[in-house]
Amino acid sequence: KQRDPNQPEFQEAVFNFLATITPVLEQHPAYIAASILERLTEPERAIQFQVAWQDDQGRMQVNRGFRVQFNSAIGPYKGGLRLHPSVNLSIIKFLGFEQVFKNSLTGLPIGGAKGGSDFDPKGKSDAEIMRFCQSFMIELQKYIGPDLDVPAGDIGVGGREIGYLYGMYKRLRESDRGVLTGKGLSYGGSLARTEATGFGLLYYLEEMLKHNDQTLAGKRLLVSGAGNVAIYAIQKAQELGATVISASDSTGYVIQEAGIDVAKLKQIKEIKRGRMSDYANAAPGAEYHEGSLWDAAVKADIALPCATQNEISGEQAQRLIDAGVIAVAEGANMPSTPAAIAAYQQAGLMFGPAKAANAGGVAVSELEMSQNSRRQADSFATVDAELKEIMQAIFHKSVAAAKAYGLGEDYDAGANIAGFTKVADAMLAQGW
Numbered sequence: 001k002q003r004d005p006n007q008p009e010f011q012e013a014v015f016n017f018l019a020t021i022t023p024v025l026e027q028h029p030a031y032i033a034a035s036i037l038e039r040l041t042e043p044e045r046a047i048q049f050q051v052a053w054q055d056d057q058g059r060m061q062v063n064r065g066f067r068v069q070f071n072s073a074i075g076p077y078k079g080g081l082r083l084h085p086s087v088n089l090s091i092i093k094f095l096g097f098e099q100v101f102k103n104s105l106t107g108l109p110i111g112g113a114k115g116g117s118d119f120d121p122k123g124k125s126d127a128e129i130m131r132f133c134q135s136f137m138i139e140l141q142k143y144i145g146p147d148l149d150v151p152a153g154d155i156g157v158g159g160r161e162i163g164y165l166y167g168m169y170k171r172l173r174e175s176d177r178g179v180l181t182g183k184g185l186s187y188g189g190s191l192a193r194t195e196a197t198g199f200g201l202l203y204y205l206e207e208m209l210k211h212n213d214q215t216l217a218g219k220r221l222l223v224s225g226a227g228n229v230a231i232y233a234i235q236k237a238q239e240l241g242a243t244v245i246s247a248s249d250s251t252g253y254v255i256q257e258a259g260i261d262v263a264k265l266k267q268i269k270e271i272k273r274g275r276m277s278d279y280a281n282a283a284p285g286a287e288y289h290e291g292s293l294w295d296a297a298v299k300a301d302i303a304l305p306c307a308t309q310n311e312i313s314g315e316q317a318q319r320l321i322d323a324g325v326i327a328v329a330e331g332a333n334m335p336s337t338p339a340a341i342a343a344y345q346q347a348g349l350m351f352g353p354a355k356a357a358n359a360g361g362v363a364v365s366e367l368e369m370s371q372n373s374r375r376q377a378d379s380f381a382t383v384d385a386e387l388k389e390i391m392q393a394i395f396h397k398s399v400a401a402a403k404a405y406g407l408g409e410d411y412d413a414g415a416n417i418a419g420f421t422k423v424a425d426a427m428l429a430q431g432w
């Protein structure tokens with residue numbers, strides 16, 4: 001707190017984490033002796049840079065760019081880039097910190113990083129997005145590389161932005177090796193990467209329900225967000241027999257009793273880049289409301305927050321519990337506030353934390369890196385099957401770690417412990 005007094009999101013992520021790993025520290029004094037916690041909470045490198053770009057009126061605009069390379073103990077840095085006006089050092093550090101343990105949980109050899117800019121892509125033309133991405137990459141390319149740091153997408157960064165970033169990287173570095181993941185299929189992208197985080201969330205949820213003698217079929221789900229994670233979570237949930245009755249964006253949400261029409265949602269959000277109000281106008285039976293989905297007291301069985309950090313307060317969590325929710329799995333990063341998590345735990349909900357439940361995106365990103373190194377492209381079925389296996393393994397690793405430290409069915413603590421011990425052991429083995 002003293003060192004980073006103005007970084008509330010970073011502090012929240014670190015405190016949530018530290019609160020759950022105390023039993024490990026008590027049993028392993030070597031971690032304390034080697035100052036593992038001090039080293040883990042300080043990024044190995046934090047880069048901040050200027051991004052100047054020209055808008056369509058010919059004016060020069062200036063944004064702030066970031067890349068925080070948090071920890072490379074188990075492999076090259078890996079983590080997304082976020083473009084959103086709220087981006088600052090605190091948000092990028094919280095995301096980078098979480099990424100370290102998420103990447104460790106996947107079982108794949110990747111360290112943790114995150115980056116982005118306070119640039120707001122909303123309302124910008126394609127040409128403006130391209131000029132911004134090109135300028136961003138002119139600086140970022142100094143710090144990344146296929147064996148050093150491989151960024152991907154996050155909020156505001158999808159296939160279009162990755163394409164512009166990758167194109168500029170190649171012009172500057174004369175290399176076509178996969179230095180970014182989430183690329184288009186015609187130039188090195190992996191099948192199933194677009195779907196990976198949402199599909200992976202559902203594979204994790206299915207496993208958590210199965211472990212608790214429940215199934216997804218017939219359940220009513222609340223999903224927030226209408227971006228990459230939310231869309232493919234909704235699609236997979238409906239394929240598995242559940243009904244998803246909501247989707248949202250930062251202005252409002254839709255309730256649709258018969259279930260969200262995924263094809264229509266994709267058309268409005270991915271192609272037209274429209275709002276949820278446009279979806280409601282186009283989808284019969286969809287009711288549009290302004291404000292937060294989590295304020296709607298709608299009866300549901302499962303909640304999947306897939307929009308952004310701190311979207312569910314303690315009070316809103318209680319509303320979900322009162323509405324009959326029995327499980328929460330996080331598609332977004334840190335969407336539940338500490339008060340919300342406390343409410344879930346007090347009510348005995350099944351709770352799948354972000355670093356475990358949404359790890360499918362980065363897992364398939366690593367599979368994309370591996371395909372690029374081999375210069376081969378795996379089929380959708382192969383990647384999807386690997387994704388499912390990884391998500392099931394993450395759930396069971398978390399259960400086993402919680403059990404090993406006498407923490408019962410605390411999947412949050414289990415995920416933190418399993419992610420942490422692998423990284424800490426690698427740091428110990430590599431010396432001071």
Ligand code: NDP
Binds near residue numbers: 154251307361
């Ligand atoms: P997108 O940009 O595709 O979509 C984000 C969605 O969330 C949009 O519907 C957006 O609405 C909404 N949203 C963003 N900020 C807010 C806010 N402050 N309040 C309410 N709604 C908001 O991003 P992704 O789907 O990729 O990412 C969503 C979450 O998932 C993030 O937390 C991200 O870190 C996490 N994540 C993403 C992964 C990926 O592979 N993409 C991997 C793992 C985690 P609007 O359009 O109005 O802004």
